[in-house]
Amino acid sequence: MTSPDEHGAHHLVWGEIGDAHFPVLIGPSQIDRLGQLWDERLEGAAALLISDAAVAAYAGRARDVLVSRGIRVVDVVVPSGEGSKTLAELERICRIAAQNGIRRADAVVAVGGGVVGDLAGFVAASYQRGIRLVHLPTTLLAMVDSAVGGKTGVDLPEAKNYVGAIWQPEFVVMDTDSLATLPARELSCGFAEVIKYGLLNSYEMFAHVEAWPAPLDPAADGFVALIRDCVVHKLNVVGQDERETGLRASLNLGHTVGHGIEAAAGYGRYHHGEAISLGLLAALRVAHETIGAALEWRDRTLQILARHGLPTQLASDVSTAAILEAMQRDKKASASSFNMVFVQEPGAVLLRQDPPRDVVIAAIEELR
């Protein structure tokens, strides 16, 4: 499923999800392969290039690669941040596409983090009932998580990610050079998901993540392989359960309490990865109390999170009641349960609904 290319620094992974079969390129300078992939998989298509304002220079490189091949490019820039994941922004982009003659045979190119990936992905899934999609993720979080798996969508004022579709890309180019401009805080946020994969995957991967030096350097040896390991894990899980009827829910480790904290604190205060940092600690505590997982895993995870500047303590003004209420509103929770993921030890994962409420409360309180 994965093979390093001749230089060893780049990796090619294949996603096989439902009927979709798509390459994921990971490594430095991979944007240079965009033109070749386009010719192979999207020949003749025009590009609706949707990018985040913060990655203008990088989006410009993508545009240059396409234009130099004679590909017509329609540019759309969206403001940075979660505030762009709205139905209004979806409408604005679709109208630009219509006004510029983007048709079914054309393709959306998403250049940015998870926000642009989710929004542009949903444009691709819904415009003219679906056109093709290419992801060029530019955050660590988007590389290890949102750009593979096919979930796309926007937020409602009532709740995050409430309107969307599952839509797989034609290919994904993860150019690690794009991470050079990513603020350290965002790199750490992505690393929270990397730590999650370590817990989900195996003791070996957990120990590898544990040994990873801080501060994070996306150009360091082995960073590309680390991203690949996360991508392979996610593709493997999603390949078995695209629509989250079972196994895919394991990827929500740390997200039940994490989403609750994100919402209760007011979106933006804790970035997603920071809320997941706290959520992982709560989940590991709950696993200890309910299935007897060794506390060692919580302790060691806490050390890793702290080393990478991720929060291990919850602000006192974010009330437990508000977190619980937000957890219950989360669409991943069924009416009566919290749907938590438990790790017995790295690589041994259980999907358990409904841990006792008092155990969940104590796990949140412990974060203070």
Ligand SMILES: NC(=O)c1ccc[n+]([C@@H]2O[C@H](COP(=O)([O-])OP(=O)(O)OC[C@H]3O[C@@H](n4cnc5c(N)ncnc54)[C@H](O)[C@@H]3O)[C@@H](O)[C@H]2O)c1
């Ligand atoms: N579809 C999925 O499966 C999935 C999975 C996880 C998260 N998500 C979604 O992803 C979003 C979070 O993604 P994110 O953390 O990438 O956030 P983001 O897209 O908001 O990016 C974070 C910040 O970094 C900036 N940025 C992006 N790339 C940059 C670069 N290379 N250099 C400098 N700045 C850069 C952005 O402008 C933004 O300010 C959320 O909306 C979440 O719901 C989706």
Ligand SMILES: [Zn+2]
């Ligand atoms: Zn996440």
